[in-house]
Amino acid sequence: MIKSDHITWQTSQVSKQERQQLAGHQSAVLWFTGLSGSGKSTIANAVEKALYDQGVGSYVLDGDNMRFGLNKNLGFSAADRTENIRRIGEVAKLFVDAGTLTLTAFISPYRADRDQVRALLADREFIEVFVDTPLAVCEQRDVKQLYAKARRGEITGFTGIDAPYEVPNNPEITIDTSAQPLEVSVNQVLVYLQNHGYLGGRRDD
Numbered sequence: 001m002i003k004s005d006h007i008t009w010q011t012s013q014v015s016k017q018e019r020q021q022l023a024g025h026q027s028a029v030l031w032f033t034g035l036s037g038s039g040k041s042t043i044a045n046a047v048e049k050a051l052y053d054q055g056v057g058s059y060v061l062d063g064d065n066m067r068f069g070l071n072k073n074l075g076f077s078a079a080d081r082t083e084n085i086r087r088i089g090e091v092a093k094l095f096v097d098a099g100t101l102t103l104t105a106f107i108s109p110y111r112a113d114r115d116q117v118r119a120l121l122a123d124r125e126f127i128e129v130f131v132d133t134p135l136a137v138c139e140q141r142d143v144k145q146l147y148a149k150a151r152r153g154e155i156t157g158f159t160g161i162d163a164p165y166e167v168p169n170n171p172e173i174t175i176d177t178s179a180q181p182l183e184v185s186v187n188q189v190l191v192y193l194q195n196h197g198y199l200g201g202r203r204d205d
């Protein structure tokens, strides 16, 4: 629902297609979703670097970082996570309109919230990347020692422990970081982008 009256969408003299043409590639969102510690940020950042090395500009929106700024008034209740993802979806949509290949790394545990973002974007503009690393592996990594805290009851509502993670039904890409090294995951994403025509050249679909 929009609260403001008397507002009008301002159209631009440069279209999204023209911005994409200038950039030399399609714009879209690679939406990484998965448990804390599954590898979302690591893969997204490595993909950004690999794309940069190929002369393709992209930008990573990262969970923790967004919570320091735009979303600093949000916590981890179900309602706050939904609002977190809604805002990120709107930001990602603006990035796509700007002609940018955008990578997002948020747990985004609720299927309905992810589907809302998909619905915000045009066909092909939302690429869901399910980082399907088993909970046991994420917990063993425990990069930030948050699983240990959650197990001790020092954090409540922690995803995978006492808060839900709803797995995607039809992700465009699925990656299990416990089964393959980082370079293979990065390549999996790059090959998807190449084969589906996002980077220019031949399209498989």
Ligand SMILES: Nc1ncnc2c1ncn2[C@@H]1O[C@H](COP(=O)(O)OS(=O)(=O)O)[C@@H](OP(=O)(O)O)[C@H]1O
Pocket: 035, 036, 037, 041, 063, 064, 067, 076, 080, 081, 082, 084, 085, 105, 106, 107, 108, 109, 144, 146, 155, 156, 157, 158, 159, 163
């Ligand atoms: N309760 C609880 N549950 C899950 N995660 C928690 C929690 N509290 C803090 N953290 C840290 O916050 C990071 C997840 O933030 P996100 O914005 O991606 O979460 S969400 O999409 O809104 O669910 C997550 O970072 P990542 O490990 O990068 O996923 C955690 O470090």
Ligand SMILES: Nc1ncnc2c1ncn2[C@@H]1O[C@H](COP(=O)(O)OP(=O)(O)O)[C@@H](O)[C@H]1O
Pocket: 034, 035, 036, 037, 038, 039, 040, 041, 042, 043, 105, 141, 143, 177, 178, 180, 181, 182, 185
């Ligand atoms: N094959 C792999 N692919 C990606 N990350 C891996 C792999 N093996 C170990 N890791 C480690 O797992 C951790 C994943 O953390 P991170 O990328 O921050 O996850 P998330 O963003 O999903 O919370 C990193 O410390 C990374 O070095």
